[in-house]
Amino acid sequence: MTENIYPIYDRMMTRQDKETLLGQHGVMVWFTGLSGSGKSSIALGVERELHQRGILCRILDGDNIRAGINSNLGFTAEDRRENIRRIAEVGKLFVQTGIVTLACFVSPTIEIRQMAQDIIGPDDFLEVYVSTPIEECERRDVKGLYARARRGEVKNFTGISAPFEPPLHPALDIDTSVLTLEESIRPVVQLIIQHNSNERI
Numbered sequence: 001m002t003e004n005i006y007p008i009y010d011r012m013m014t015r016q017d018k019e020t021l022l023g024q025h026g027v028m029v030w031f032t033g034l035s036g037s038g039k040s041s042i043a044l045g046v047e048r049e050l051h052q053r054g055i056l057c058r059i060l061d062g063d064n065i066r067a068g069i070n071s072n073l074g075f076t077a078e079d080r081r082e083n084i085r086r087i088a089e090v091g092k093l094f095v096q097t098g099i100v101t102l103a104c105f106v107s108p109t110i111e112i113r114q115m116a117q118d119i120i121g122p123d124d125f126l127e128v129y130v131s132t133p134i135e136e137c138e139r140r141d142v143k144g145l146y147a148r149a150r151r152g153e154v155k156n157f158t159g160i161s162a163p164f165e166p167p168l169h170p171a172l173d174i175d176t177s178v179l180t181l182e183e184s185i186r187p188v189v190q191l192i193i194q195h196n197s198n199e200r201i
Helices: 015-022 039-052 062-066 077-096 110-120 134-140 145-150 181-195
Strands: 027-032 057-061 100-104 125-130 172-174
Touching: 027 039, 027 077, 027 110, 027 181, 039 057, 039 100, 039 125, 039 181, 057 062, 057 077, 062 077, 077 100, 077 110, 110 125, 125 181, 172 181
Parallel strands: 027 100, 027 125, 057 100, 125 172
Antiparallel strands: none
């Protein structure tokens, strides 16, 4: 199969070309945490704030990815790994195009998040741990998933029937049970601006 692949990378416009056009620097902000912790809500707020600043941004989250490119995957350990691998590969394309990319995925193990970082590149990867306690996530239960998992109707559900491994050294640790949404958004925006302080953002 690989012998029939002929990359054209050496003839494509470069990442620097794209970033110069956009006047910004691509980066991946990877939000990890339990379902209901507030990952997507924070990302939506960050997206709006960056948009107001004239910064092009793209959100990738579990629902829009699993409804499309990963619609054939389940929630076994193998499928979760493949889910994250595909997301990281797609995210890398966005980042290399100069787009600030916000990925919101439970991504429950250290190994699986390390794989994503390895694909995207450590210089372009900022890990944000949304550390909201499971009790608060379950209290919100906006999708009814925790209740179903408790009844055994949802298999391999992180925090109930599958483990979650917290990041060891996240760039940010945000607990939405003690911070307001605005207070949660602000440090992420500051992190992105700081990361790009030597660029054009």
